[in-house]
Amino acid sequence: MDLVVINLIDGLVTGLLLFMLSSGLTLIFSMMGVLNFAHASFYMLGAYFAYQISLYVGFWPGLLIAPLIVGVLGALVERYGLRRVHQYGHVPELIFTFGLALLIEEVVQFIWGKNIVPFDEPELLNFALFSIGGNAIPAYKVFMIFISIGIFLALLYVLTRTRVGMVIQAALSYPRTVEALGHNVPLVFMGVFGVGTALAGVAGVIAGPVLGTFPGMAFLLGSIVFVTIVIGGLGSLWGALVASLLIGWLTTFAATSTFEFASLLTAIGLERPEDLSESYIRDLWTLSLPQIGPILPYILMVLILVFRPFGLFGKRDV
Numbered sequence: 001m002d003l004v005v006i007n008l009i010d011g012l013v014t015g016l017l018l019f020m021l022s023s024g025l026t027l028i029f030s031m032m033g034v035l036n037f038a039h040a041s042f043y044m045l046g047a048y049f050a051y052q053i054s055l056y057v058g059f060w061p062g063l064l065i066a067p068l069i070v071g072v073l074g075a076l077v078e079r080y081g082l083r084r085v086h087q088y089g090h091v092p093e094l095i096f097t098f099g100l101a102l103l104i105e106e107v108v109q110f111i112w113g114k115n116i117v118p119f120d121e122p123e124l125l126n127f128a129l130f131s132i133g134g135n136a137i138p139a140y141k142v143f144m145i146f147i148s149i150g151i152f153l154a155l156l157y158v159l160t161r162t163r164v165g166m167v168i169q170a171a172l173s174y175p176r177t178v179e180a181l182g183h184n185v186p187l188v189f190m191g192v193f194g195v196g197t198a199l200a201g202v203a204g205v206i207a208g209p210v211l212g213t214f215p216g217m218a219f220l221l222g223s224i225v226f227v228t229i230v231i232g233g234l235g236s237l238w239g240a241l242v243a244s245l246l247i248g249w250l251t252t253f254a255a256t257s258t259f260e261f262a263s264l265l266t267a268i269g270l271e272r273p274e275d276l277s278e279s280y281i282r283d284l285w286t287l288s289l290p291q292i293g294p295i296l297p298y299i300l301m302v303l304i305l306v307f308r309p310f311g312l313f314g315k316r317d318v
Contacts, residue, residue: 002134006135007252009132009145010141011249011251011252012248013248014247014248015249016144016244016248017203018221019240019241020199021039021043021199021221022243023151023196024192025039025225026235026240027192034086035094037094037101038101039196039197039200039222040200040219040221041100041222043200043217043218044104044204044218045070045201045204046200046201046205047204047213048112051117053065062205066201068198068201070200070201071201075194078189108215115214119208119213120209121140121210125139126139141210151202167188168192171188227298227301231247231297232311232312233311236312238313239313242312242313243312246300247297254290256290258288259288260287260288
């Protein structure tokens with residue numbers, strides 16, 4: 001039972017971290033139709049900027065300043081890069097964002113090097129808040145949970161209770177109509193892109209001390225973010241949250257599971273072959289759930305695309 005509770009907490013932390021990345025991207029993707037391959041790179045920039053700021057003024061100012069810098073950079077990228085490329089179609093956009101991701105990674109390596117940097121959690125939260133079955137739960141993990149929930153509630157309020165949120169949601173599906181009503185849709189695009197990248201920056205700041213701050217951190221989460229928005233549904237904040245939590249708990253429970261597929265094969269009446277010289281047969285009988293844990297979100301995405309192409313909460317097809 002203790003292991004279940006630990007997995008629930010760890011999966012919640014992972015899922016909410018993924019939500020902060022995917023919430024901004026799901027709006028960007030659905031509003032502009034841009035496959036922003038550089039989104040996870042802004043997450044990496046948030047961690048590195050916060051690390052650099054923390055060297056001079058500490059962690060907490062970095063938590064506030066770094067996402068603002070990342071958001072401004074994101075808005076500038078949209079205004080002077082994507083907006084000009086957008087008129088030429090999706091392929092140039094894809095190439096632009098892919099190239100931008102590579103450029104950011106090279107810049108990060110040039111400035112901070114290829115090794116992991118010592119970006120640590122703040123001393124204020126460097127203690128065990130409580131323990132479950134002898135397993136300590138760090139206060140910093142609980143802090144990550146609360147800040148993620150706070151961001152979700154703030155976004156939900158802005159999108160559903162404010163005039164700006166109504167304009168954004170209308171622009172997701174009816175950009176020309178919104179523009180005809182006198183709203184500056186390009187400015188809305190730039191603002192959403194900036195806020196989306198700023199959210200990625202926040203995720204980088206709070207994840208850097210836990211997952212490590214190094215040049216490959218963007219690659220680790222880059223593809224899973226797109227999986228999340230496909231599963232959740234385009235333009236749906238609730239979809240991004242539910243999909244993120246599903247992926248977080250799915251991968252966490254799979255990683256600690258002791259289930260072996262040999263027992264399943266035996267249960268359905270298949271006998272273990274005497275000759276295991278064929279590699280695929282050997283792999284099938286020796287396969288365990290932790291081994292396929294990292295690909296479970298991709299399997300879930302394929303099933304969603306087959307049976308519900310618009311995602312769990314989306315209103316239009318991917």
